[in-house]
Amino acid sequence: MEFNFSSRMSLMNGTATREIFKLLSRPEIISFAGGLPASECLLTEKLARFAAEALSGADAKRALQYGTTEGFADLRRELINYLDAAGIGNQTPENVLVVSGGQQGIDLVLKSFIDKGDSVLVENPTYLAFLQILNSYEGIARGVDATDDGLDLDDLEKKIRLYGPKILYCVPTFSNPTGKTYSAANRRGLIEICARHGVIILEDDPYGRLRFKGEHIPPLKSFDASDTVVYVSSFSKIMSPGLRVAVAAGPKEIIRKMAIGKQGTDLHTSNLSQLITLKYLQSGELAADIQKSLPIYKLRKDAMMSAIDRYMPEEFIHTDPDGGLFVWGRFNAPLNVKELLPEAVEQNAVYISGGVFYADPALGRSAIRLNYSNESPERIERGIAALGNLFKKKIAEAKRNG
Amino acid sequence: MEFNFSSRMSLMNGTATREIFKLLSRPEIISFAGGLPASECLLTEKLARFAAEALSGADAKRALQYGTTEGFADLRRELINYLDAAGIGNQTPENVLVVSGGQQGIDLVLKSFIDKGDSVLVENPTYLAFLQILNSYEGIARGVDATDDGLDLDDLEKKIRLYGPKILYCVPTFSNPTGKTYSAANRRGLIEICARHGVIILEDDPYGRLRFKGEHIPPLKSFDASDTVVYVSSFSKIMSPGLRVAVAAGPKEIIRKMAIGKQGTDLHTSNLSQLITLKYLQSGELAADIQKSLPIYKLRKDAMMSAIDRYMPEEFIHTDPDGGLFVWGRFNAPLNVKELLPEAVEQNAVYISGGVFYADPALGRSAIRLNYSNESPERIERGIAALGNLFKKKIAEAKRNG
Numbered sequence: 165m166e167f168n169f170s171s172r173m174s175l176m177n178g179t180a181t182r183e184i185f186k187l188l189s190r191p192e193i194i195s196f197a198g199g200l201p202a203s204e205c206l207l208t209e210k211l212a213r214f215a216a217e218a219l220s221g222a223d224a225k226r227a228l229q230y231g232t233t234e235g236f237a238d239l240r241r242e243l244i245n246y247l248d249a250a251g252i253g254n255q256t257p258e259n260v261l262v263v264s265g266g267q268q269g270i271d272l273v274l275k276s277f278i279d280k281g282d283s284v285l286v287e288n289p290t291y292l293a294f295l296q297i298l299n300s301y302e303g304i305a306r307g308v309d310a311t312d313d314g315l316d317l318d319d320l321e322k323k324i325r326l327y328g329p330k331i332l333y334c335v336p337t338f339s340n341p342t343g344k345t346y347s348a349a350n351r352r353g354l355i356e357i358c359a360r361h362g363v364i365i366l367e368d369d370p371y372g373r374l375r376f377k378g379e380h381i382p383p384l385k386s387f388d389a390s391d392t393v394v395y396v397s398s399f400s401k402i403m404s405p406g407l408r409v410a411v412a413a414g415p416k417e418i419i420r421k422m423a424i425g426k427q428g429t430d431l432h433t434s435n436l437s438q439l440i441t442l443k444y445l446q447s448g449e450l451a452a453d454i455q456k457s458l459p460i461y462k463l464r465k466d467a468m469m470s471a472i473d474r475y476m477p478e479e480f481i482h483t484d485p486d487g488g489l490f491v492w493g494r495f496n497a498p499l500n501v502k503e504l505l506p507e508a509v510e511q512n513a514v515y516i517s518g519g520v521f522y523a524d525p526a527l528g529r530s531a532i533r534l535n536y537s538n539e540s541p542e543r544i545e546r547g548i549a550a551l552g553n554l555f556k557k558k559i560a561e562a563k564r565n566g
Numbered sequence: 567m568e569f570n571f572s573s574r575m576s577l578m579n580g581t582a583t584r585e586i587f588k589l590l591s592r593p594e595i596i597s598f599a600g601g602l603p604a605s606e607c608l609l610t611e612k613l614a615r616f617a618a619e620a621l622s623g624a625d626a627k628r629a630l631q632y633g634t635t636e637g638f639a640d641l642r643r644e645l646i647n648y649l650d651a652a653g654i655g656n657q658t659p660e661n662v663l664v665v666s667g668g669q670q671g672i673d674l675v676l677k678s679f680i681d682k683g684d685s686v687l688v689e690n691p692t693y694l695a696f697l698q699i700l701n702s703y704e705g706i707a708r709g710v711d712a713t714d715d716g717l718d719l720d721d722l723e724k725k726i727r728l729y730g731p732k733i734l735y736c737v738p739t740f741s742n743p744t745g746k747t748y749s750a751a752n753r754r755g756l757i758e759i760c761a762r763h764g765v766i767i768l769e770d771d772p773y774g775r776l777r778f779k780g781e782h783i784p785p786l787k788s789f790d791a792s793d794t795v796v797y798v799s800s801f802s803k804i805m806s807p808g809l810r811v812a813v814a815a816g817p818k819e820i821i822r823k824m825a826i827g828k829q830g831t832d833l834h835t836s837n838l839s840q841l842i843t844l845k846y847l848q849s850g851e852l853a854a855d856i857q858k859s860l861p862i863y864k865l866r867k868d869a870m871m872s873a874i875d876r877y878m879p880e881e882f883i884h885t886d887p888d889g890g891l892f893v894w895g896r897f898n899a900p901l902n903v904k905e906l907l908p909e910a911v912e913q914n915a916v917y918i919s920g921g922v923f924y925a926d927p928a929l930g931r932s933a934i935r936l937n938y939s940n941e942s943p944e945r946i947e948r949g950i951a952a953l954g955n956l957f958k959k960k961i962a963e964a965k966r967n968g
Binding site: 165166167168169170171172173176177198200201203206208211212215216219220224225226227228229230231264265267268271275276277278279280282293296297299300301330362364390391392400404405406407408415417418421424425427428429430431432433434435436437440 | 702703842
């Protein structure tokens, strides 16, 4: 039987990361491709204790019975405190929605706003799954040029005038894929421009708490006097991705629409996952646990930096992030990194080639994203050495042929 | 700030059940409105034991780390056995997708197929949330007439010719909202018609295991030689709705599209919920536990039948289901049951008025859905008595005025 799928499906493919994840069951493969938190930082005993509490006494029935779409009221109260501690004050239960991972927060914002053909601005480069989700609404991604400290504000305003976008999507703190952080001045500037033009900002902040160096810069939303920002923050990188819990905060009219959209997809987030998150927040231990995890991330990032210095060709220009999970680099040489990926896999190392992070994939032809959070320093060195040798060889070949 | 929401949002409101759920925190309210499994049947100690296992030893890391979109491979293998026991044989891992509740299974099928303006056939009446999800894709629901033993096959074929629908959606076993079950002959007939016209059947089967009377009729999909059926079955009513786990099974091309759609929404279903389900299936205890729960459901359904006989006006014509959660009835009298709902709430009893279950709400003006699964026999009697008195009074008033 031939199936007549919806037109959105012709725009959607399995995302690069998810397809590459399937390779990762082979233990010899050193993966710089994913975005997994360090497995060593997953506090299995602690979360097992919270799960046991959630499934005993008065909580057990609410863990297992249906819940409300918005999420448990006591969890939303704890999330308001959590947001407040991050600099996002004055939230009420009507401003806050529990979502099944940050991915769902993004999906619900687009569901609330995007009709076929609507424009959305993204940074060049941006989170690849965002582009995929936007395709599912048949929206059009328009790239905005970036600078070292954020978005190019002139280009932002130019693209707003040119495309009349409904939304600007960005990851301002330890960006995926670049690892860079927008400056406070850049944050203020982009909020001012978006507010003036009536463009909603979707701020994706899964990595903000994972700063191992430099000074904290508060979320965009903390600068937001004009209620222009919908903020999505996930517990995937600081508690557990497997439990699928995140929070969205924004103007209550938008949160209401997102809740209606959520009713029509998973009805509500797993109650057990919600209660584990609630108990963790109530314990007051999360902040200290994050502190304890930071040296692990720093060690791995430092290992990647030394290995890059030692093994990668001099044509590789890269970021050196103060937190988060990713390093981004570009070859000042005519390498097609996507075509080289199978050879890298033969050398037991994987990266993600840059094209998938762009509204216009040609822009990422010679760029790669490297994740350092889920491999040991020893394996990071080994993997970067393998990649460095491969890239050096290819650049030498290109020079000979060119 | 004025928000320029997507056009789909103008079609979507909070569904009637979810809004009514908010009333239910008042303990004096006797609710016939929801679709909750009996809280007494939620096996908290057993599921707590499985959760503890899932969060210890080798499983702990996979409970907490990212997983694959399709669901754990060992869970999918258990689900293939589970489907096989239900009469759906010959499934492979490529035919099966773990979803975050049956609701998400429905959502992903529509995401895979429905463009704005596409027609979908539904039974008159049908599951209200289905209509809401279809609105989120701006599809158009077309009602098919029903008979006591299924769909009116002549009307089905007529509507297929008239509207060229992509999908027929139905709940063939203990239907929501009517509680009725399609006969085997009707199942064969509708598969033959849909296969001949290339119409995908979306079979929603959350209640099939909850039969407390009469003879088992296998799922539509077990009659499906032509690979026309996508089958969705939930663990919400037989294990726990709060954990949000269900399974979709269908042609592998469709399951692949659904998985791509799922990547773009919640990435994967909660791993902890998946592992609890896996361990429950591996234990082999599910079937016996369901058997033990059936007398509770039967007792409640019987209590509702006696109370209806005793208290409801003779103008109330209703179903008497052999399983599932719902009784459906219609007043042979000019009652607007939606307008009466606030008065029912004053009498501490709630039902769902029939209009929301129809593609054309006018058809449900004098019909109501009554749920019996989550109230005790005593409260069922008290609630039906309150409703019966109200409806009798209103019918008498209508006769005086008419």
